[in-house]
Amino acid sequence: MPELPEVETVRLGLVPVLEGRKLVRVEARRPDLRIAFPPRFAERLTGRRVEKLTRRAKYILAELDDGEILLMHLGMSGRFFVDHERTNSIGGGAHDHVLFETDRGARVIYSDHRRFGLMTLIAPDALAGHKLLKGLGPEPLSADFSAAYLSDELKGKKTPIKAALLDQRVVAGLGNIYVCEALYRAHISPKRLARSLKREQIARLVTSARTVLEDAIRAGGSTLRDYRRADGELGYFQHRFRVYDREGQACLTRGCRGHVKRIVQSGRSTFYCPVCQR
Numbered sequence: 209m210p211e212l213p214e215v216e217t218v219r220l221g222l223v224p225v226l227e228g229r230k231l232v233r234v235e236a237r238r239p240d241l242r243i244a245f246p247p248r249f250a251e252r253l254t255g256r257r258v259e260k261l262t263r264r265a266k267y268i269l270a271e272l273d274d275g276e277i278l279l280m281h282l283g284m285s286g287r288f289f290v291d292h293e294r295t296n297s298i299g300g301g302a303h304d305h306v307l308f309e310t311d312r313g314a315r316v317i318y319s320d321h322r323r324f325g326l327m328t329l330i331a332p333d334a335l336a337g338h339k340l341l342k343g344l345g346p347e348p349l350s351a352d353f354s355a356a357y358l359s360d361e362l363k364g365k366k367t368p369i370k371a372a373l374l375d376q377r378v379v380a381g382l383g384n385i386y387v388c389e390a391l392y393r394a395h396i397s398p399k400r401l402a403r404s405l406k407r408e409q410i411a412r413l414v415t416s417a418r419t420v421l422e423d424a425i426r427a428g429g430s431t432l433r434d435y436r437r438a439d440g441e442l443g444y445f446q447h448r449f450r451v452y453d454r455e456g457q458a459c460l461t462r463g464c465r466g467h468v469k470r471i472v473q474s475g476r477s478t479f480y481c482p483v484c485q486r
């Protein structure tokens with residue numbers, strides 16, 4: 209499943225193709241993805257210029273010149289392909305559900321075999337209160353996600369710190385992989401109760417979460433299974449996970465002789481080092 213760095217990588221890949229461009233042709237080849245497309249979806253998008261592409265949590269937002277916002281989510285298996293040359297060599301597959309063609313002739317194809325992704329149109333004044341975005345915590349890369357903020361959020365929380373960090377109301381867009389990585393880098397056990405963390409550990413955790421996301425964005429997003437970058441190239445951050453999916457392997461913390469352990473927390477795999485993560 210694409211996590212925040214992958215979504216950001218996709219957004220960065222789409223910016224040069226879509227930003228400032230007019231959509232001259234839009235096709236929605238089925239009535240829905242995870243939810244139904246809004247009424248007259250393709251019609252409402254055709255002829256619109258994409259003013260700006262932004263991201264909130266794992267949503268990509270295209271601000272259109274008529275004020276509406278196209279909100280997109282990749283779900284579990286959503287991928288964007290860009291066909292710069294309009295070769296028509298891509299985009300004809302059974303899972304290629306949405307096509308955008310720009311006034312520069314580039315084609316952007318949204319493909320999603322499991323169809324957990326979504327696309328919808330939102331009026332700008334409805335954005336903040338929209339059910340998909342309402343209640344989301346701060347962006348992990350923003351200044352709002354500070355040690356002071358996180359201390360406040362964790363106060364009194366009896367859940368394990370891992371669960372607290374996966375709670376999108378606490379921080380938006382952090383998923384299983386990067387929570388494991390952030391806790392590892394901060395040397396904090398995923399089993400620790402959220403409320404038991406000391407201020408200094410919380411500060412370390414905030415920094416670790418930022419660094420791990422920034423590293424991943426820099427690396428171009430990770431690839432898990434069939435995940436590909438917006439420009440069609442595979443990402444490569446998967447080789448650089450320090451703890452995720454490394455069960456039984458030696459811990460990479462300098463001087464630590466521990467081995468990575470896998471446990472299940474709230475139905476998801478957690479990877480951590482029981483020796484240096486306390």
Ligand SMILES: [Zn+2]
Pocket residue numbers: 459460461464465466467481482483484485
């Ligand atoms: Zn270790």
